[in-house]
Amino acid sequence: MPKHIQSLERAAAMLRLLAGGERRLGLSDIASALGLAKATAHGILRTLQHEGFVEQDPDSGRYQLGAELLRLGTTYLDVHELRARALVWTDDLARSSGEAVYLGVLHQQGVLIVHHVFRPDDSRQVLEVGAMQPLHSTSLGKVLSAYDPVAHSELVEVKREPFTARTVTELEDVERVVDETRSQSYATDYEETWDGVASVAAPVFDRHRLAVGAVGITGAVERVCRDGELRAELVAAVRDCARSVSRDLGSGPF
Amino acid sequence: MPKHIQSLERAAAMLRLLAGGERRLGLSDIASALGLAKATAHGILRTLQHEGFVEQDPDSGRYQLGAELLRLGTTYLDVHELRARALVWTDDLARSSGEAVYLGVLHQQGVLIVHHVFRPDDSRQVLEVGAMQPLHSTSLGKVLSAYDPVAHSELVEVKREPFTARTVTELEDVERVVDETRSQSYATDYEETWDGVASVAAPVFDRHRLAVGAVGITGAVERVCRDGELRAELVAAVRDCARSVSRDLGSGPF
DNA sequence: GATAGCGTTTAGCATTGTCGAACGCGGATG
DNA sequence: CATCCGCGTTCGACAATGCTAAACGCTATC
Known part of the structure; x- marks a missing residue:
């Protein structure tokens, strides 16, 4: 058989x-x-x-x-519970942060973007829902790797491509980054995936306290960073958003 | 076998x-x-x-x-030639008309939305890419039914649901609407699908002069209509857009 | 007008997917 | 607390099913 x-x-x-x-x-x-x-x-x-x-x-x-x-892919989004719960919170996050918001879940060996709120200005932007991001270099990927065991094993096994001069690819270094992510309960990406672009992300948990996704914002380093660090108020806003979505999913208080 | x-x-x-x-x-x-x-x-x-x-x-x-x-559904969009060629023109159309723009293709028994440009204001709108629209009551559907023989046979066979008091469902009447669409080379939908909503659409042709899709705008009747008719400048803008996309696809002069 | 490559069709074989029945488990039920 | 029903799952045997290899018609090329 x-x-x-x-x-x-x-x-x-x-x-x-x-x-x-x-x-x-x-x-x-x-x-x-x-x-x-x-x-x-x-x-x-x-x-x-x-x-x-x-x-x-x-x-x-x-x-x-x-x-x-x-048609079917869109229907998948309609049924997606995480995405449905996140809609309103991610909108708020985009407005308060002034940056583009992404919601991602683990899929195969990367992060699948299931929701994307445009940066609230009138610039032309392309929707990235359905696109994939790497696990080792993006903040969404690091968060999932830190909190989802399956994501972590994928991170270890996958070929970690260097996208910029700052991309961390060595297993040892990547593991240290993941440990750091776990200890501070959020992750950043400072020009590790695209030059001039930084991001922050935090984990979203379901009612079993399992990490089912990650929310984060992405933007030009000139806007989202100060002194080479992600601006603290943006980190706080992202973590607040992640907690709100987690609460909506039935996850208990932290 | x-x-x-x-x-x-x-x-x-x-x-x-x-x-x-x-x-x-x-x-x-x-x-x-x-x-x-x-x-x-x-x-x-x-x-x-x-x-x-x-x-x-x-x-x-x-x-x-x-x-x-x-993931695969998004990839379908990436490869879609009609959509790629239409991107810039639909953006222009949204800006000049001030309304939401839709690009649709025939799929099964309806119109599949493959591109959607938000109405250029700050209102909250949901992306309808991947959604289906009926053939008999929307302007996109009427255009496709008028110019694509396959769409027309689907229109005849499908159960035509009445969505509003104005929806045309009888085969005889629907055929007359389609004939009218062919003769004026565009179609309208005045509260036939949603109450308070009207739309205009025009056909897009490929290099073989086959109708491969339809572009149109959709909006509140108070904005897009005057004296119970679609505003002429909007009709002209939509038809211009459709012609531009057709030209980009290699369709000869009209 | 021969050739090479394409997508398609054909026929026969055995691999492959299907079926009906049985299993283990969890949540209702008394 | 024992019972039972319904669930998703596994099993093993059968034959229908989908696979292989070769031949076909077609178009484009030289």
């Missing part, structure tokens, strides 16, 4: 392959990338297409992801 | 079932809803869970949609 259904695993691999490759992929590319016979890949793709999970460009015959994924 | 892979179809049906039911569903609910043995449903769900497409609540054992769907 197989542990997992083969055709489903292959279909999932195809979707992930299509999501990874920047461009549309041909059937032969897909088949060879996954080590499948062309006909096998075709059968799976035909079904995925019929269900709306992939689309085929009529001109080139190449495949790309389908619209049904967008 | 089966036309589609059974296990994949069943998995897709499960995802759609989970997306439909407002709350988490138990294994027995899912199995009986799809007419499957519990063990069969369990095997599929186990695989879907392992791939991140569904998640299981540890407390209740119930299932809900998984985070991987959000």
